[in-house]
Amino acid sequence: MGNGGPRATSLKLIGSILFIIHLVDIGCSYGAVLSTDTFNGSYDEYTSSPFDLSNRSVFDFLLLSIFRAVTFPLLTLLGSKYGAEVPFSLCVCCKVVDEDSDGENELDSGDTSASSEDLSRPLLDPLSKPSLLLSPTPSSPRRRRSRFTPSFFKGLVLIVLFLMSTTIQVYLGLRVSSYNFSNTLLPVLLCLSVLWINLSVYFHRTLLDELTRQKGLFLPKVHRHPVFLQKGLAFHWCDLCKTRIKGMQGAFRCKLCDFDMCIKCSKREDAAVVSENMLRGDKGVRTESAVSNGTYFGRALSMAKGEGPLLVLSFTLLALYCLSGLYLPNYQGKIIDRVVPDDSGEYDKSGFIGDVKIYLFIMLAQGAFSTVYSAAFQLVSRRLVFNIRNELFRKILSQDVAYFDGTESGRLLSRLTNDVDMMMQPIQSSLSSLISNAFMLVGGLVFCYVKSYRLSMLAFVTVGPIMYLWDLYAQWSKRLNRQMLASWAEGNSIASQALSHIRTVKAFGTETSEITAYNEANGEALRAGVKDAWGNGLTTALTSYLDLGTGVLILYYGGTLVMDGEMSVGELVTFQLYWNMMNNAYQNLQGLVTSFTRSAAGAEKVFSLWDNTPDIDPNDGAAINWDVEGEIEFKSVDYFYQMRPDNMVLSGLDLKIKKGSVVGLVGRSGGGKTTLIKMLLRFYDPKAGAVTIDGRPYTSLKVDDLRSYFGVVSQDTELFSKTVAENISYGMKPGTYTHEDVIEAAKAAQAHEFIKEMKDGYDTRVGERGSRVSGGQRQRIAIARVFLRKPKIILLDEATSALDENSQTLVQEALDLLITTSKATVVLVAHRLSTVMNADKIAVIDKGKVLEQGSHDELCKLNGVYATLVNKQKKKRENELNQEAADGQKQNPNRTASIDDIDKLLDAR
Numbered sequence: 001m002g003n004g005g006p007r008a009t010s011l012k013l014i015g016s017i018l019f020i021i022h023l024v025d026i027g028c029s030y031g032a033v034l035s036t037d038t039f040n041g042s043y044d045e046y047t048s049s050p051f052d053l054s055n056r057s058v059f060d061f062l063l064l065s066i067f068r069a070v071t072f073p074l075l076t077l078l079g080s081k082y083g084a085e086v087p088f089s090l091c092v093c094c095k096v097v098d099e100d101s102d103g104e105n106e107l108d109s110g111d112t113s114a115s116s117e118d119l120s121r122p123l124l125d126p127l128s129k130p131s132l133l134l135s136p137t138p139s140s141p142r143r144r145r146s147r148f149t150p151s152f153f154k155g156l157v158l159i160v161l162f163l164m165s166t167t168i169q170v171y172l173g174l175r176v177s178s179y180n181f182s183n184t185l186l187p188v189l190l191c192l193s194v195l196w197i198n199l200s201v202y203f204h205r206t207l208l209d210e211l212t213r214q215k216g217l218f219l220p221k222v223h224r225h226p227v228f229l230q231k232g233l234a235f236h237w238c239d240l241c242k243t244r245i246k247g248m249q250g251a252f253r254c255k256l257c258d259f260d261m262c263i264k265c266s267k268r269e270d271a272a273v274v275s276e277n278m279l280r281g282d283k284g285v286r287t288e289s290a291v292s293n294g295t296y297f298g299r300a301l302s303m304a305k306g307e308g309p310l311l312v313l314s315f316t317l318l319a320l321y322c323l324s325g326l327y328l329p330n331y332q333g334k335i336i337d338r339v340v341p342d343d344s345g346e347y348d349k350s351g352f353i354g355d356v357k358i359y360l361f362i363m364l365a366q367g368a369f370s371t372v373y374s375a376a377f378q379l380v381s382r383r384l385v386f387n388i389r390n391e392l393f394r395k396i397l398s399q400d401v402a403y404f405d406g407t408e409s410g411r412l413l414s415r416l417t418n419d420v421d422m423m424m425q426p427i428q429s430s431l432s433s434l435i436s437n438a439f440m441l442v443g444g445l446v447f448c449y450v451k452s453y454r455l456s457m458l459a460f461v462t463v464g465p466i467m468y469l470w471d472l473y474a475q476w477s478k479r480l481n482r483q484m485l486a487s488w489a490e491g492n493s494i495a496s497q498a499l500s501h502i503r504t505v506k507a508f509g510t511e512t513s514e515i516t517a518y519n520e521a522n523g524e525a526l527r528a529g530v531k532d533a534w535g536n537g538l539t540t541a542l543t544s545y546l547d548l549g550t551g552v553l554i555l556y557y558g559g560t561l562v563m564d565g566e567m568s569v570g571e572l573v574t575f576q577l578y579w580n581m582m583n584n585a586y587q588n589l590q591g592l593v594t595s596f597t598r599s600a601a602g603a604e605k606v607f608s609l610w611d612n613t614p615d616i617d618p619n620d621g622a623a624i625n626w627d628v629e630g631e632i633e634f635k636s637v638d639y640f641y642q643m644r645p646d647n648m649v650l651s652g653l654d655l656k657i658k659k660g661s662v663v664g665l666v667g668r669s670g671g672g673k674t675t676l677i678k679m680l681l682r683f684y685d686p687k688a689g690a691v692t693i694d695g696r697p698y699t700s701l702k703v704d705d706l707r708s709y710f711g712v713v714s715q716d717t718e719l720f721s722k723t724v725a726e727n728i729s730y731g732m733k734p735g736t737y738t739h740e741d742v743i744e745a746a747k748a749a750q751a752h753e754f755i756k757e758m759k760d761g762y763d764t765r766v767g768e769r770g771s772r773v774s775g776g777q778r779q780r781i782a783i784a785r786v787f788l789r790k791p792k793i794i795l796l797d798e799a800t801s802a803l804d805e806n807s808q809t810l811v812q813e814a815l816d817l818l819i820t821t822s823k824a825t826v827v828l829v830a831h832r833l834s835t836v837m838n839a840d841k842i843a844v845i846d847k848g849k850v851l852e853q854g855s856h857d858e859l860c861k862l863n864g865v866y867a868t869l870v871n872k873q874k875k876k877r878e879n880e881l882n883q884e885a886a887d888g889q890k891q892n893p894n895r896t897a898s899i900d901d902i903d904k905l906l907d908a909r
């Protein structure tokens with residue numbers, strides 16, 4: 001796939017724009033020269049200026065424009081020659097794209113998510129083997145020895161460009177301000193040079209960026225931005241295999257966010273499928289797209305749509321606030337002029353009092369407007385954050401189970417907190433500021449020119465360079481902030497895992513290593529933050545000096561104009577106030593642009609999750625409007641988990657579960673029994689085949705409706721950090737049950753006795769994940785849940801497997817009662833033969849297939865795997881009994897359990 005097309009087009013476009021800008025620039029200067037000839041004598045040189053070059057012509061303007069047209073392109077070419085890096089060579093099969101490209105042009109059309117076929121497809125086309133082999137290009141000996149890197153050269157060129165343009169602008173500003181024009185064309189033509197200079201600098205910089213853009217590797221299914229081979233990443237971890245990167249070897253790194261991929265993973269054909277923390281649905285990985293400032297701003301505003309009336313009120317008040325603010329400097333100037341005596345030495349006292357009154361009135365009105373509008377904006381922004389957090393949490397919960405299989409919960413928490421905060425920061429603090437400052441900027445600009453175009457010309461020469469510096473900083477800061485967010489997410493993930501497994505951490509004494517890992521992740525964030533702080537400080541210092549210099553120039557020239565009677569003191573003060581107003585507004589806007597650019601980094605992650613519609617969409621499918629009987633069928637079901645596509649878990653599995661029957665699933669560990677239970681709950685859809693309920697395919701039904709007919713007791717019941725009663729009634733709608741129902745359910749589940757013995761009874765809090773109750777008690781609470789819920793289909797996934805013999809007996813009794821009293825369809829995964837013997841149907845599952853199925857008696861007659869197990873069990877029991885009789889021992893319950901254990905019997909086969 002070629003990358004020359006779009007790039008060449010953009011280069012041509014920028015080149016043409018630059019050609020036109022330089023042409024117009026020279027044209028304007030030439031026009032100015034002609035106009036001085038034409039109107040010779042119609043302007044006066046302002047001779048008191050120290051910058052008066054005794055030059056009655058503006059020929060230097062023309063010379064400088066030609067100088068710019070020659071030197072700026074030369075500098076750009078020089079920068080592109082020595083500033084471009086080509087760090088590695090790529091084999092023909094790799095997709096190479098430009099740095100910063102979102103790679104859209106490189107993608108096949110419509111390829112936004114991996115289809116099920118894609119899952120088995122390697123990272124790159126297998127035909128293009130050797131696939132992703134990248135080798136660092138040995139740099140030329142001259143380059144390797146050189147201490148000056150290409151980015152150093154590029155930076156040098158940018159600095160020279162910046163210094164040249166600033167110097168020329170200041171010189172031109174001084175020249176223009178030293179003239180007293182009497183025709184209007186000449187000042188307009190000369191003032192325009194500032195615009196052309198800034199435009200040409202901007203486009204030359206863009207051209208240089210384009211020309212020096214590094215070739216990156218774009219792997220849309222692995223990462224949303226191109227990655228670049230880089231050395232010295234010893235403190236980084238590969239985001240795919242989670243191993244530490246070897247510094248000497250280097251790794252692929254994204255320049256826009258903190259994504260690293262080790263060389264080994266870059267060669268993995270399944271990297272696109274099995275990587276962690278990718279955006280994925282049930283059918284596979286989704287492509288995440290980058291978010292530009294414009295998109296971010298547009299979407300943030302569209303989220304505020306619901307706040308329309310309040311926003312209109314705020315905007316109206318804001319407009320009034322700005323208008324009143326624009327009038328104030330005018331009255332300040334007037335008041336100052338009133339205290340200067342007129343030619344006859346008289347003071348206009350009544351005029352003075354009148355102006356002070358008006359000034360006071362405007363100020364009071366401005367204060368009132370500002371109080372109300374800022375309160376309204378605060379309200380809007382707080383409601384916005386509230387809505388976004390709620391909606392994002394809803395979106396996260398609606399994601400496919402497959403998404404959670406590949407994502408750490410700490411990272412998701414980070415999206416809900418850090419990313420949303422970062423994304424909302426500028427909107428929360430500065431939506432109003434953005435508008436008021438834009439108002440003040442335009443208003444201040446107009447008033448400045450109205451008051452004095454010459455002072456304005458002088459003042460505005462530094463605006464371009466300041467903009468240039470802030471723009472550079474904003475881009476840099478955006479990258480650092482992306483890295484910071486990613487490191488925080490990593491830190492959150494480490495912390496949340498360590499905290500949720502705190503007992504394991506303590507038992508294994510791994511506190512120090514967890515703390516070190518957490519420190520490292522936060523250290524990365526700190527390093528990025530420190531760099532950002534330095535960049536901000538430097539940019540602020542440079543722009544402040546430029547600003548101060550302009551202030552001094554205004555005072556000096558303004559003072560000279562006042563002394564020469566060209567301007568009154570009041571007018572100079574008014575100009576200065578307008579200039580300050582405009583300058584402050586401009587600087588605030590710059591800060592806002594920077595923070596918007598920075599916040600787009602947070603928005604990128606939030607929006608990608610926001611836009612990710614799950615494949616098993618809760619909004620899809622028909623509502624269940626018939627009386628569900630609970631007959632289920634697996635028809636030729638194939639399934640493999642996304643994160644392990646090589647492991648075919650179910651292959652061509654057929655199983656019919658009759659309504660109201662009890663079906664036991666037995667088989668070797670890893671055979672696919674739990675996967676069947678997950679598919680019954682529609683956590684995953686089959687890769688091939690179908691699952692039906694009462695003859696209707698699962699995929700045609702609303703998933704929430706479907707799940708409401710199930711009750712589950714799983715291997716590892718995790719309770720919520722709530723009371724016992726709340727845990728038993730979890731998932732029940734208020735008003736559909738009473739406290740007595742809860743107690744009845746607990747009694748049926750053999751849980752009432754131990755609950756009663758607790759100090760707070762049913763109001764006892766069970767701790768996080770039910771850590772304050774025993775395993776057997778947890779299971780009985782889970783069984784009580786099912787008793788209360790009275791589902792049509794009950795799923796029991798080895799509910800007693802992790803318990804000791806005593807607890808097992810209690811739980812088993814509760815389960816037996818559940819099975820016999822409920823008229824539900826029951827599917828139970830069993831590890832003990834005794835659990836399934838009474839089932840209506842027993843299915844022996846192995847390697848994702850049903851090996852044999854039937855009742856206990858039927859299977860015993862079949863003489864297959866199940867019959868062998870039963871015979872083995874009988875034989876073992878006889879041996880044990882004989883042994884016990886010989887030794888004169890009592891029956892050992894643990895030994896009895898081991899005889900019953902299907903896994904052990906299978907292993908003994």
Ligand SMILES: Nc1ncnc2c1ncn2[C@@H]1O[C@H](COP(=O)(O)OP(=O)(O)OP(=O)(O)O)[C@@H](O)[C@H]1O
Binds near residue numbers: 643644649669673674
């Ligand atoms: N979320 C997952 N992602 C990837 N592979 C998985 C996942 N869950 C299970 N597996 C794999 O799928 C296969 C079937 O697992 P399953 O849990 O269904 O087996 P099982 O028969 O219930 O085993 P056991 O009796 O030990 O619980 C196993 O090889 C397992 O490693």
